[in-house]
Amino acid sequence: MQVLWDLNGHGPDRSMRPDFAGELLPDPTDLHKRSLQYSSWKYSLRLTLSWVITLVYCTFVFMCVCTWLNLFRGRMGIAASICQAIMIQIFTQIYNVMAESLTLFENHKFQDSFYTSYLKKMFIFQLVNQYSAFFYMVVKQQFVPGGCPDDDCVGLVQTALPVTLAILAALQVVQVFVATLLVKFSIWWEQRNMRLAGLGEAVYSYVEEQGKYGDFRIREQIEFMTQLSLTLGYILIFGCVAPRIVPLCLLVFMVQLRAGGVLMTTVVNRTVPRITVGIGPWNEVFNFLMILGVLFSAYLLVQFAPLFKGTMLLTKMTGFFLYCMIIAFIWVLVDLTCPQHDQGAELLDSRRKVVEHVVMQIHEDANFESGGGTTARGDTHRGDSSNTHLVLEGEWEKVPKLFSEDNVPQSSRGEDSEDDGSATDEA
Secondary structure (H helix, E strand, O other): OOOOOOOOOOOOOOOEOOOOOOEEEEOOOOOOOEEEEOOHHHHHHHHHHHHHHHHHHHHHHHHHHHHHHHHHOOOOOHHHHHHHHHHHHHHHHHHHHHHHHHHHHOOOOEHHHHHHHHHHHHHHHHHHHHHHHHHHHHHOHHHOOOOOHHHOHHHHHHHHHHHHHHHHHHHHHHHHHHHHHHHHHHHHHHHHHHHHOOOOOOOOOHHHHHOOOEOOOHHHHHHHHHHHHHHHHHHHHHOOOOOOHHHHHHHHHHHHHHHHHHHHHHOEOOOOOOOOOOOHHHHHHHHHHHHHHHHHHHHHHHHHOHHHOOOOHHHHHHHHHHHHHHHHHHHHHHHHHOOOOOHHHHHHHHHHHHHHHHHHHHHHHHHHHHHOOEOOOOOEOOOOOOOHHHHHHOOHHHOOOOOOOOOOOHHHHHHHHHHHHHHHHHO
């Protein structure tokens, strides 16, 4: 499972993207051939512009979230939380289109770099889009006029988190219903137009009906995985503040998984069989969420715990770093007890490659033997009906012709004789 799902990220897809734009130049790895190349400084400039636009949009989203929270002075009810969740979905749908266009603009040559860039953009945006409101409540809300309700910023987050998660789960269900209705409406509308045109009732085959469905390619895969990783992030970051969101996050996880399954089986095109990227690249996302969760927990400890109440800034900073060091030490102990990379899995993978090599070697030897040639193990087999050994020894004059005079068609011999005669006359 570790190998098939590419948990270690050792299987990058180095296939060239068909939309890569470049010019034919000598290949850096093989100067005897030419390949599509693109200027490195132009590529870096494209990356810079793409990330600048992404960061500007993230800043805009953060400002909108802060403005929305200031309007209610942190006292958000059910209506305000619903509007906030809807804002999150609106910003998400806008950036889904932007992320694809920006990543295509970067002009990646290989599929793995395209996938990684797309993934990072989506994650950074969603990190700001979904978590910034709760970070604002804990970090900034206590210093604004009016502060937190009852001077309890942690309680404010504990109240807002379950409502937001429940609304996001409900919106996932709504998204499935909307996508299904759009497909059914598209088919109904085409049938209606055909009836009005007098063409009769339309009968769709499986392939024709698939043409009305949506797509599920790299963009949809990254969006789906991003939603799952962000749901896990709620536990890793805010689980220490509101432990009761853990079962709620499990519920959201179940809804998202089943919503994705319904979408892929009812309203999107049947995917083309191909080797896709595993979940190995997402390990960096999960590690980042874990580190962010530790830093946020340390901040909550030194800022709101009774142990550090009224203490100096130096004491709080010391407690912050000690907490992080203790967590890092625990991680090391866990990794020593349960290693991240299983040697047994790596051994099985190596044995599998050896078996594949041996099977290919056996088939290659069998092909050589049937042709009367030399096997890869050095055994020479010369059959009576094969002339491979003549070619290998350079005895070209002994190799019989493909067509002898006995089996050449009469028409061909006539044409040859006419050509010989004409050539003789001309001579």
